Amino acid sequence: MAEVKLLGFWYSPFTHRVEWALKIKGVKYEYIEEDRNNKSSLLLQSNPVHKKTPVLIHNGKPIAESMVIVEYIDETFEGPPILPKDPYDRALARFWAKFLDDKTAAMVNTFLREGEEQEKGKEEVWEMLKILDNELKDKKFFVNDKFGFADVAANFMGLWLGLFQEGSGVVVVTSENFPNFCAWRDEYVNCSQVKKYLPPRDELLAFFKAFLSAASASASASTSAKK
Amino acid sequence: MAENDVKLLGSWPSTFVMRPRIALNIKSVDYDFLEEQIASKGELLLKSNPVYKKIPVLIHYGKPICESLIIVQYIDEYWSSGPSIFPSDPCDRAIARFWACYIDDKWFPLLRRLVVAQGDDAIKAALYPVVEGLVLLEDAFKNCSKGNKFFGGDKIGYVDIALGCFLGWMSVTEKMNNIKLLDEAKIPRLYKWAGDFCADSAVKDVMPETDKLAEAAKALLPKIRADASS
Numbered sequence: 094m095a096e097v098k099l100l101g102f103w104y105s106p107f108t109h110r111v112e113w114a115l116k117i118k119g120v121k122y123e124y125i126e127e128d129r130n131n132k133s134s135l136l137l138q139s140n141p142v143h144k145k146t147p148v149l150i151h152n153g154k155p156i157a158e159s160m161v162i163v164e165y166i167d168e169t170f171e172g173p174p175i176l177p178k179d180p181y182d183r184a185l186a187r188f189w190a191k192f193l194d195d196k197t198a199a200m201v202n203t204f205l206r207e208g209e210e211q212e213k214g215k216e217e218v219w220e221m222l223k224i225l226d227n228e229l230k231d232k233k234f235f236v237n238d239k240f241g242f243a244d245v246a247a248n249f250m251g252l253w254l255g256l257f258q259e260g261s262g263v264v265v266v267t268s269e270n271f272p273n274f275c276a277w278r279d280e281y282v283n284c285s286q287v288k289k290y291l292p293p294r295d296e297l298l299a300f301f302k303a304f305l306s307a308a309s310a311s312a313s314a315s316t317s318a319k320k
Numbered sequence: 321m322a323e324n325d326v327k328l329l330g331s332w333p334s335t336f337v338m339r340p341r342i343a344l345n346i347k348s349v350d351y352d353f354l355e356e357q358i359a360s361k362g363e364l365l366l367k368s369n370p371v372y373k374k375i376p377v378l379i380h381y382g383k384p385i386c387e388s389l390i391i392v393q394y395i396d397e398y399w400s401s402g403p404s405i406f407p408s409d410p411c412d413r414a415i416a417r418f419w420a421c422y423i424d425d426k427w428f429p430l431l432r433r434l435v436v437a438q439g440d441d442a443i444k445a446a447l448y449p450v451v452e453g454l455v456l457l458e459d460a461f462k463n464c465s466k467g468n469k470f471f472g473g474d475k476i477g478y479v480d481i482a483l484g485c486f487l488g489w490m491s492v493t494e495k496m497n498n499i500k501l502l503d504e505a506k507i508p509r510l511y512k513w514a515g516d517f518c519a520d521s522a523v524k525d526v527m528p529e530t531d532k533l534a535e536a537a538k539a540l541l542p543k544i545r546a547d548a549s550s
Contacts, residue, residue: 188387
């Protein structure tokens, strides 16, 4: 019997991408919530290189890296396609998915760090947003007006970025400075291909507010301990 | 001009540019190689890759494709009748993609730090994590190759291309700093693989000779150091 397990964090956009792909394909799976402070032996065995979620385990074989897993799901299971058929469109989808992923570390620095690291993070995020603002002018989806791979990768920018801003009080994106990006984002969270698969915003916001204030408290504590 | 309108913007010393060149060779596809100058970026490059402004860029029937591994996947999918670069099994494909991600996201930044390092202390500090990464990749090779010559099996595949493109610069770095990266005692499988990879017909004409690359490195290193610190 085919067996699909997903190890993840409910609040993580990376785990969400994989769940989204599984739901698009109608795949039955067992979801296992991991604890980042106490990772299970199954997780450590399944992703010994990075020790991170998400990890998909299909018939006992583990696959890691969220967009690698999404592509695997697309190739393995029947159902609506996530990557387009045409090789050029596939290249565009992969390009934007990679672009969206490249700035994850900069995002973390912007909202979770302070001082020089935060400033550098903000600069990188700003540059990324300029490019997205230009690309997403009058666009609903990244490739050929059809929902797909890059739009799944865009969940971080579409939903989580706003949550981080609200949760931390650090504002990078406004409709004045990035009007096209904001128009795209407002459509994104409301469109039918996305809305039904998004996790509950209020719960996520509450989680990140608590998470970000705990992170900031421990950063101040360690700063005052150093003084 | 190549018959099927394939252009590749790149430069011969570049590791990332080598990747699509190897892929095009595997598929026996003719292409126009348009050399970019080191000091300035040409108009065609800036137009074709406005997001990153970097080589390589493949331009196929006027349409640009950017990012070396994305170009390799495009080549494999477009010229699907040629020898496959990816394995056929979806799980093996996912594993190949995983290792390519590891190579680019985790290992290459460590290699770059070693290449730009100056002074014995900096070189020694930079060397260890690179070698650690290679030990991990030796293990990956054992699992992916299944007893064959390459990560891709009996012929060159995606991970071979992803990792093999760095062999020229690794060799230059070894000679310049009197260090060992491909240590036969530590990583015997990768040591042998490196020789097999460089000798492959799809690779040997695009892998620069170490001496020629070492000469070019003298002019390139200041710029690489500047880019790495920005």
